[in-house]
Amino acid sequence: MATKKMAIIATKGTLDMAYPPFILGSTAAALGYDVQIFFTFYGLQLLRKDLSSVMISPLANPAMPMPVPMPVMVQMLPGMESMATMMMKQKLKKHGVASLEELRNLCLEADVKFIACQMTVDLFEFEKSEFIDQVEYGGAATFMGFAGDTDICLFV
């Protein structure tokens, strides 16, 4: 039987939206899939050596469960984003959910291939030295080359 394949496009760079690509990528690899994740636009933040700037904001995020209801005016205040991120990280830890770093490392150990979109790297004037060494660079045609032959293809 041919090896199954999965491709994911990761376009978001917030803490909550960083989880699905790494969870699905590491799980699919554990199930024997050949996996590629294509990081573009804000998803590029997930390839940084240091992931501490990946945050979650309660602002414009009405579905986010909060310990106490919080008016939008309060959510705007300085420091609220850091606080929400700290609280979310504590919650993740308490429930035994792996950190982003751990999940990303599990992906890399399982040979999940990370492709950074060259166009958006140039657009945001990122330096390749800001990203982890295992990243490869390519464009839409590179993604199609792999995605066209996959069993599962997701846009996150």
Added chain:
Amino acid sequence: MNFDKELNARGMSCPLPIVKTKKALAEMTSNQVLKVISTDCGSVKDMAAFAEQTGNPLLSQEEANGEYVFYVKKK
């Protein structure tokens, strides 16, 4: 049931029990049995799905005191 290796996945959430099971099996030889202990109720369905998709038979599973114990045979 006899087993060759034990994986303590207590306190871990999805997808760690599955990913760690895969890693543990990778270090074992064919026909050896891995015992996995998990506290994640989601791992009941996930472990069965893992076994089915990877072809490593799930020999048995039991639940006691909020813990789930799986015996997976390496194919």
